[in-house]
Amino acid sequence: MSFSIWQADKLLYLYFQYEELKKLPLMETIKRLSNPFKFRQKYVGASAPKIPSIIKQKRILYPVFIINGILAFALLIRQTDQPSFIIKLGTSHWQLVDIWLLPLLMIGGIIFGEICKYFYKVFHMWINKINLTLSFKVGLGAIGISLIAIFAPDLLFSGQHSLDLLIGNWANKSPFFLIGMGLLKLFFLAWCLNFNWRGGHIFPITFAAMIEGFAVAQLLPGYDRLFIVAIVATTIMSELISPVVAGIFIMLFFPLKLTPIIILVAILMYLKTKIRFKKTAKIVN
Secondary structure, eight states: OHHHHHHHHHHHHHHHHHHHHHHSOHHHHHHHHHOSSSSOOOOOGGGSOOOHHHHHHHHHHHHHHHHHHHHHHHHHHHHTTOOOSOOOOOOOOOOGGGGGHHHHHHHHHHHHHHHHHHHHHHHHHHHHHHTOOHHHHHHHHHHHHHHHHHHOGGGOSOSTTTGGGGGTTTTTSOHHHHHHHHHHHHHHHHHHHHTTOOOOSHHHHHHHHHHHHHHHHHHOTTSOHHHHHHHHHHHHHHHHTOHHHHHHHHHTTSOGGGHHHHHHHHHHHHHHHHHHHHHHHHHHO
């Protein structure tokens, strides 16, 4: 994990400082890219390179990196005899007549995701505004983790090994219980990240999105459960992370019959993101 973080830091630095690095001697460039403690760069969208060729390369590399990460992760899991993180959630018998649910479920998922993003933004701004010391932040993070460990231990860690709860112990839980647990998982993630307990966000958001999907499915018992879960989870995850990541990840847990639906939702969410980006760019300009 540390090696991956170091690589990501250096790729970000290379991306923003490429023009400067080209002017430096080769050994100096290597020295900067090899130093794990210095020459790091935060992502700042306003100053990101706008060269079309670089943007095109990014779009190509994103799915390559995602697929590479999944394959490497799966290989390491197998080599270390860890339990598989991919759990098939069951079978689906959805019919084309149910497709009218798709836009309604997507709208609900988008609204849910927008609310979550707004809350995270406000929470993040508030934490930064009060300017806590690092030790105090870490302490608050530890308190939050301790409370979760006592009152909701199933929400600890990333969630990749807790997905079986959705078809096991939580299968008959009320939708309100599931909605609450999904929200608590997202809040727990925000709490940890803002109080310097670092970690990946893909698996926790995947777990939370799945929980919310099963909650909605509980509210609509007359329809194919996994059909509903796939749409809701893909929409929420697309909103909170990205449609590409959501499409790839969500497909791993669902039967092949739902793959076209997941791809369709991911494409629609991608188009939505593109349209919003263009509108925002016009307003800025």
